[in-house]
Amino acid sequence: MDIEFSHRSLGLKASEIRELLKLTQRPEVISFAGGLPAPELFPIEKINLITTKVLNEQGRQALQYSTTEGYNPLREIIVKERMNKSGVKTAIQNILIVNGSQQALDFSAKLFVNKGDIIICESPSYLGALNAFKAYEPTFLEISMDDDGMNMDELEEALKNHNNVKMIYTIPDFQNPSGKTMSVERRKRIAELSSKYKIPVIEDSPYGELIFEGSPYPCIKSFDKDGYVITLGTFSKTFCPGLRLGWICAHEEILKKYILLKQGSDLQSNTLTQMIAAKFMQEYSLDEHIEKIISVYKKRRDIMLDSMEKYFPKEVTFTYPKGGLFTWVNLREDIDSIDVNVQALKQNVAFVPGASFYPNGGNLNHFRLNYSNMNEERILEGIKRLGNVIKQYY
C-alpha cells in the first residue's frame, strides 16, 4: 500500500500520556502518569437510578438524534450553576455541549488558526491541547510562567511583535502540567489584552472547581467585556469522564461558528448521557459531590507533597498546587526525566516526563505527577521508590 496523507496529518504523533497509560495498566504499577479521576468516587448507584428514570420516562428522546447545540436542560444547568459559580453571567445561547473539553480544543484551532499562524500558550502547556492544535499546523509561541501563572508583560510583548497570533491558550486554574494558578490581577489583564489586540483567549478550565484551600478564582471570562474570551468547561473531573461531556461558553457570534464545526464533526453529543447528566444535577447536588472529591484529593495531595519533602533530594523543587490533579517536579538541568522514568518503571512507578509539554522542545529536566488516581498508601510507597531513583542522579 502506498497512500498519500494530508500535510496536516504527517506531523501527528501519539500522545505520550495515552501510550504510557497502556504500559501502566498492570496492577502492580503505581501510576502517577494519567490525569484519571478516582473511580471509587463515581456516584454509580445514583447514576444507575437516574438512567433508569431517563429511559423509562423519556426513552425515545434519549436514544434519538437531537440538536447540535446540546440538550437544553443541561445547557441551563451549566449557565445557572457551573458558569455562574465561576462569576460568569451567561445564557444558554452561549453554551455548546461537546464531547469533553478535548473536542473544544480541536474546534478552537479549527476555527481560528490557519497554517503557520501563531498560537500563544503557557510554557509548559497541556500536551493533549498541543496535540489537538498541531493538526492545524500552527507555530507555537511559549510564554513563561511564574507562581502567578503566565507572564503578562511577556504576553503583551508577543502580541505587539507578531501580527499573526490567532489565539491565546491558557489553563488558569491548577494548570496542567505545572499545578500553578493565574492570579486574579493577571486574569483581568489577559482579558484586557485579548480585547485590545482582538485575539481570542481560550480559557481551559477543567480543574477550577477542585480547589483545596481559599476561595475559587473568578474565570477570565468574568472580566471579558467585549466577547473575546472563550471558556471551556467539562464534567470529566467533577463528575465522570467516560460520559464525555464538556462545553464551550462563548459570545453568540463565535458560538454559532463552533456549532457549525460540531455539526460537521459529529452532528451532536450523546443524547442519552446528556440527559443522564442533566437529571443527575436536577435531583442531586453536584456541589456536594465535588466536596467529596475535594476532600479525597486534598488528602492525596498532602501525602504526596509531604512524602516528596521527605524522600526527594533537597535540590529537587516542585509546585504546591492549591487544587487540581497535578504537581510539577524540577530536576537539575542536566537530568533527563525520560531516563528517570525508565528507571522508575523498573521499580513499577510511572509519571509523565516533562518534555512533551513544551511544543518547541527542550526542557527535559521536569516531570508531572498526578495524585488523584492512587490511594494514600500507594502514593506514599510510590514517592518513596521514586525518591530512591532520583537520589541516584544527585
Next chain:
Amino acid sequence: MDIEFSHRSLGLKASEIRELLKLTQRPEVISFAGGLPAPELFPIEKINLITTKVLNEQGRQALQYSTTEGYNPLREIIVKERMNKSGVKTAIQNILIVNGSQQALDFSAKLFVNKGDIIICESPSYLGALNAFKAYEPTFLEISMDDDGMNMDELEEALKNHNNVKMIYTIPDFQNPSGKTMSVERRKRIAELSSKYKIPVIEDSPYGELIFEGSPYPCIKSFDKDGYVITLGTFSKTFCPGLRLGWICAHEEILKKYILLKQGSDLQSNTLTQMIAAKFMQEYSLDEHIEKIISVYKKRRDIMLDSMEKYFPKEVTFTYPKGGLFTWVNLREDIDSIDVNVQALKQNVAFVPGASFYPNGGNLNHFRLNYSNMNEERILEGIKRLGNVIKQYY
C-alpha cells in the same frame, strides 16, 4: 467584536436538513425531511436492563476514561457480526470506534485532503458528508449515477485526468439521497480503480443492512485487495442514533492515523454507551432487531411509493429503493423544489430540497423524501397533500 476566523471556517454553513428539522418539530407537521429512525422501535426496556447490569457489574470502568481505539468487546462484535455479514474478513486492530459515522467523515477529509485537492463524490451525495468535507477546503468533482450507482467509466476518466484526487466518497447501499444501490460489478470495479490509482475509497454504509428484498450486497471492501478501501459503519440506523456509535474499518496503517486524529479530536468515544451497545449485542440478537426495523420500514416505503404513484402527476419520476430510508423525486427541470417546499410547509408537509446535495450547485428540480420516521397513516396523508402542491406546477 471584531475577530478573525480561519479561512476554512468562513465557508461553513448550517446543514439545511438540521435547520429544517427545527421548523418541522411542530407536531402537526408531517415531516419527510430528516433521516430519523422510528423511535417506537428503539429497544428501550432491553437497553434499560442492560445499562443497569453494566453499571452494577462494571460501573467504575464504564464511567472512566478508556482507550482511544474503543471498547474491545464492541470492536470484536463489529468484526465478527457486522463486517463479517458484509463479506469483510477483518480484525479488531482494523476497527476504530467513533461518534457515529459523521465523525469518520470529518476524519477522512482531515486525513487525506489538503486545501484545493479533489474529492470525488456521487452526484447527488450526502449533504452531511459534503459539509464535513468543506472544512478542509476541497474541490468537489461529481460523478453521475444511473440505476446501478456511480458511473465507473466517468470515474476512471476523472482519475486519469486529475492528479490531485485524494479520495473517492461513495454511499453504495440505498444511497442518501437518491435511494440508488451500486451493482456488485461496479463494487468490484471501484475497488480495482482504487488500487490502480492508489486513491482511497471512503465507503459510507449506514443503510446496507436495512434491505427489504433480495440478499444484501457485499461491501466494496470485500473486493479490496490492497487496503485502499475504508468502510464506515454505524449503529445509528440499526440500533439507536442517540448513543453516537459508529466505526471505521481500514488497513492497519491507515487506521493508526485515524486513531491519532481521534485522540486529538476528543480522546475517545463515550465509554458507557460503548459498553451498553456491546452488552446488548452479547445478550440479544441485533439481527433480530434489524428484522423488526426492516418489516416496519418496508411497509412505510410501500405506502409512500404507492401513494406517490396515485397522487403525484405522472410526469414526476422517483426512485424505487430496495432498502434504506429515502426516495428521490425528480420534477420538471424548470421547477424549483425550494419553492415547492415552501408551498408544502403551508400544508404542514416537509421534505429536503435537492440542491444542497450537489456540492457544485444547480439541480434545483429534485427533492428527498424520508419514509422511516412517520407512520403509515401520516405518510399517506402527507403524500396526498404533497401531490396537490406539486400538481399546481404541472
